[in-house]
Amino acid sequence: MTGQPDAAGPAAPRDPGLQPERTSLAWRRTVLSMLVADVFIWRGWLVSLGADSESGTSGLSAQSLGLGLCATTAAGTTAVLIICALVRLRVLHGRGPGVPGGPGGPGGPGAAVLRAAAASVVALAVAAAAAIFLV
Numbered sequence: 001m002t003g004q005p006d007a008a009g010p011a012a013p014r015d016p017g018l019q020p021e022r023t024s025l026a027w028r029r030t031v032l033s034m035l036v037a038d039v040f041i042w043r044g045w046l047v048s049l050g051a052d053s054e055s056g057t058s059g060l061s062a063q064s065l066g067l068g069l070c071a072t073t074a075a076g077t078t079a080v081l082i083i084c085a086l087v088r089l090r091v092l093h094g095r096g097p098g099v100p101g102g103p104g105g106p107g108g109p110g111a112a113v114l115r116a117a118a119a120s121v122v123a124l125a126v127a128a129a130a131a132i133f134l135v
Contacts, residue, residue, distance in 0.1 A: 020092040027085040034081055034124055038074045041131045045071040048135075066134045073127040077120035084117035 045067035052064050060068075 023092055024089055027088060030121070031078070031082055031085055034074075034078045034121070037124060037128050038071075038078050041067070041074045041128060042071050044131055044135045063134050067131055070127040070131040070134065074124055074131075077124040077127070080120040081117055081124075084113050084120070087113050088117075 045064065048061070048064040048067050052061050055061075
């Protein structure tokens with residue numbers, strides 16, 4: 001006997017401890033950092049629009065159009081991440097799909113939610129890099 005639990009024996013009940021709270025805080029920090037990036041991208045776009053209106057040209061410059069696309073992408077990706085965070089937090093606190101015995105499987109929000117969150121963070125990073133080059 002090595003003190004190891006028997007693999008065929010019943011599993012001990014899971015004690016999550018502070019894990020749900022730490023995960024909630026991590027999701028909140030991620031959403032907050034994305035909102036800050038959004039503010040800077042939108043500010044750059046608004047400054048570019050102001051410069052276009054002061055120059056007296058009849059249309060928008062390529063810089064303003066590019067920054068507008070970056071700002072739209074930033075807003076969309078942040079909205080996707082907020083939705084993913086809300087789904088994940090509901091699962092963590094046992095009120096949504098993914099709860100053991102629930103429709104989402106045991107203990108997880110599902111791969112689609114996590115893929116969408118990862119894709120939104122990457123898309124915002126690309127939009128932020130493009131906005132930096134356009135400014």
